[in-house]
Amino acid sequence: MHLGTGILVAGGGLGGVAAALAALRLGENVILTEESPWLGGQLTSQAVPPDENAWIETTGATSSYRRLRQEIRDHYRRFYPLTESARAAAALNPGGGRVSPLCHEPRAALAAIEGLLAPYVSAGRLTVLTGTELREVAADGDRITGVRLASATHGDVHVEASYYLDATELGDLLDLCGVEWVCGAESRDDTGEPHAVPGPPQPLDQQAFTWCFAMDYRHGEDWTVERPKDYDTWRAYTPAFWPGPLLSWTDVRPDTLAPRTHPLLREEESLTGGHAIDRWTYRRIRSTRTFEPAFAAGDVTLVNWPQNDYWLGPLIGVTDAERLHHLEASRQLSLSLLHWMQTEAPRHDGGTGYPELRPRGDLLGSPDELALRPYVRESRRIVGEFTVLETHIGAESRQGAGSELFPDSVGIGCYRIDLHPSTGSGEPRTYVDIACHPFQIPLGALIPVRAANLLPAAKNIATTHVTNGCYRMHPVEWNIGEAAGALAAHCLRTGHSPRAVRGTPALLADFQRLLSTRLGFELSWPERIRTKII
Incomplete structure (x- = not known):
C-alpha cells in the first residue's frame, strides 16, 4: 500500500497524538502510526497515571492538554456511577491517587484521545495505523523522501510525506534516517553540568x-x-x-x-x-x-x-x-x-x-497481568541547534534566580530533575534527583542540526541525560509534540523551513503568535512561579 500525506507522525504516544492534533487543527492531513494497539503511550499502553506540576489545574500546559484532562473527567461523568460529591467535583480525581489531581484508568484516557481524533478520522484527514512498526527510511541528502512501515493489518505500507515527526518511544526514526543523535549520559567535561557523569560520555548509561x-x-x-x-x-x-x-x-x-x-x-x-x-x-x-x-x-x-x-x-x-x-x-x-x-x-x-x-x-488492554508496553523514560535525543542543560534550569546552578528565559520558547513545563537508577557504566547507579525551576521549551531543541524535514515530537528533543529527567513528563511530552506538529504545519503553509522560523525574528514572532493565540500555548511562566524551586 502506498500513501501520501503532508505530515507523517511515527509513534502514537502523547507527543505523537498532540503533534497530529496540532497539524490537523492547522489544516494539514496526517498519518499517525503506533506499534501498540492503543494510542496514548505512557498514559495508556504503558499505564502510567499523569505526573504533573503543582499548578496543572490552572496553568503549566497547553489548552489542548487541559482539554484532554477535561475529556477524561467527562468520560467518567457520562458513563460511570459516581457519588454525588464526585460528580460535582470540578477537579474530579477518579482514583484519588497522590501522584496527580487526575488519576484514572488507562481506558478512560484512550477514550478521550480517540474522541479528540474522531472528527478528523471521519473527515478523511487523519489515518491512524496501530500495530504498525517502522522498517526503512529513504533519504536524499538532508531530506527524508519516504518510509516503509510494517502493519499488522495492511502489510507493507510505503508513505511519502513533506514532514516526518518522530514520536516513537526510543527515537527509532532518528536512528533509521541517520540523523545525528545521542543517548545515555553526557560527560561533565562536555556539558559543564554539575550532575553529568565525570570522565567520558557513557551512552549505555540509560534510565531504568x-x-x-x-x-x-x-x-x-x-x-x-x-x-x-x-x-x-x-x-x-x-x-x-x-x-x-x-x-x-x-x-x-x-x-x-x-x-x-x-x-x-x-x-x-x-x-x-x-x-x-x-x-x-x-x-x-x-x-x-x-x-x-x-x-x-x-x-x-x-x-x-x-x-x-x-x-x-x-x-x-x-x-x-x-x-x-x-x-x-x-x-x-x-x-x-x-x-x-x-x-x-x-x-x-x-x-x-x-x-x-x-x-x-x-x-x-493486556492479555496477561502486565501493561501492553513498558514505561520508557529515556529515548535517543537529537543533536539540536540548542541543547537544554542543567545550568539552564537547575536550582543549584541558577542560585535561585529562576530558569533561563528562552526567546524562542514554544511552551513550558515543570518537574524535578528526576533520574531513576540507570544501567550505569558496567554497574548500575542510583537515583539522581535534583531541584530545578519551572522551565520553558526552546524551539532550538526541536530542530536537528542537519535534517531538513524531520522533527522530534516526544522525549527525543535536544536535552541532556540530566535535563531529560524533567522534560519527559506527560504534559511536557504533549507540549513538545504539539509544538512539533504546529511547526510542521506552519512551515508547509508559509514555505519557510523550521531553521528559518527560529533564525528570523519576525518569523519566530509570527509562529509564537500562532501558538499562543490560535492553539492556546503558554510560552512563559508567571514570574512568581518561574523562580520557585521544585
Missing part, C-alpha cells in the same frame, strides 16, 4: 524502564500467579546501592538516598473501603470513594514503584537479542514483585503474603 501492572484486592480470594521462572533470581537480588533486597517494602528516597520503608497499607479495610495509604494510594487509579457502593468492590492501584524499575541493561545501543533479553527480564521482575507480594511480603496485620491481590491486565 518499568513494566507496570494494575491490581485490586479481593477479600477472601486467592489470586496468586504462577511462580515466575526468574523468581529466585529477583528474590535474592540486592543492588549495591540499595538498603537490602529489591523485593522489600524498604527502598531509598530519591533526593537524599536515605532508606525508607513504606508498606503496602496499614489497615485491612483500606483495600476495600477506599482509605488506603502509602504505596496503595500513590498511583491508585480507582477509588471506591468515587463510585456508588454497588459499582466497585475495591480500589485499583497501579504498580510503578522502585521495586519494579529495571536497570540491569539498556534498550538503546545494544543488539536486538540484548534488547529483547532486557525486555523479558523487566517483565520477569514485575511478575516476581507481584508473586512476592502475594506470597512472602510482610503484611500490615501480621503474617506474610497478600494472595488477595488480583492483577488487572484486563483494565490495561
Whole structure:
C-alpha cells in the first residue's frame, strides 16, 4: 500500500497524538502510526497515571492538554456511577491517587484521545495505523523522501510525506534516517553540568524502564500467579546501592538516598473501603470513594514503584537479542514483585503474603497481568541547534534566580530533575534527583542540526541525560509534540523551513503568535512561579 500525506507522525504516544492534533487543527492531513494497539503511550499502553506540576489545574500546559484532562473527567461523568460529591467535583480525581489531581484508568484516557481524533478520522484527514512498526527510511541528502512501515493489518505500507515527526518511544526514526543523535549520559567535561557523569560520555548509561501492572484486592480470594521462572533470581537480588533486597517494602528516597520503608497499607479495610495509604494510594487509579457502593468492590492501584524499575541493561545501543533479553527480564521482575507480594511480603496485620491481590491486565488492554508496553523514560535525543542543560534550569546552578528565559520558547513545563537508577557504566547507579525551576521549551531543541524535514515530537528533543529527567513528563511530552506538529504545519503553509522560523525574528514572532493565540500555548511562566524551586 502506498500513501501520501503532508505530515507523517511515527509513534502514537502523547507527543505523537498532540503533534497530529496540532497539524490537523492547522489544516494539514496526517498519518499517525503506533506499534501498540492503543494510542496514548505512557498514559495508556504503558499505564502510567499523569505526573504533573503543582499548578496543572490552572496553568503549566497547553489548552489542548487541559482539554484532554477535561475529556477524561467527562468520560467518567457520562458513563460511570459516581457519588454525588464526585460528580460535582470540578477537579474530579477518579482514583484519588497522590501522584496527580487526575488519576484514572488507562481506558478512560484512550477514550478521550480517540474522541479528540474522531472528527478528523471521519473527515478523511487523519489515518491512524496501530500495530504498525517502522522498517526503512529513504533519504536524499538532508531530506527524508519516504518510509516503509510494517502493519499488522495492511502489510507493507510505503508513505511519502513533506514532514516526518518522530514520536516513537526510543527515537527509532532518528536512528533509521541517520540523523545525528545521542543517548545515555553526557560527560561533565562536555556539558559543564554539575550532575553529568565525570570522565567520558557513557551512552549505555540509560534510565531504568518499568513494566507496570494494575491490581485490586479481593477479600477472601486467592489470586496468586504462577511462580515466575526468574523468581529466585529477583528474590535474592540486592543492588549495591540499595538498603537490602529489591523485593522489600524498604527502598531509598530519591533526593537524599536515605532508606525508607513504606508498606503496602496499614489497615485491612483500606483495600476495600477506599482509605488506603502509602504505596496503595500513590498511583491508585480507582477509588471506591468515587463510585456508588454497588459499582466497585475495591480500589485499583497501579504498580510503578522502585521495586519494579529495571536497570540491569539498556534498550538503546545494544543488539536486538540484548534488547529483547532486557525486555523479558523487566517483565520477569514485575511478575516476581507481584508473586512476592502475594506470597512472602510482610503484611500490615501480621503474617506474610497478600494472595488477595488480583492483577488487572484486563483494565490495561493486556492479555496477561502486565501493561501492553513498558514505561520508557529515556529515548535517543537529537543533536539540536540548542541543547537544554542543567545550568539552564537547575536550582543549584541558577542560585535561585529562576530558569533561563528562552526567546524562542514554544511552551513550558515543570518537574524535578528526576533520574531513576540507570544501567550505569558496567554497574548500575542510583537515583539522581535534583531541584530545578519551572522551565520553558526552546524551539532550538526541536530542530536537528542537519535534517531538513524531520522533527522530534516526544522525549527525543535536544536535552541532556540530566535535563531529560524533567522534560519527559506527560504534559511536557504533549507540549513538545504539539509544538512539533504546529511547526510542521506552519512551515508547509508559509514555505519557510523550521531553521528559518527560529533564525528570523519576525518569523519566530509570527509562529509564537500562532501558538499562543490560535492553539492556546503558554510560552512563559508567571514570574512568581518561574523562580520557585521544585
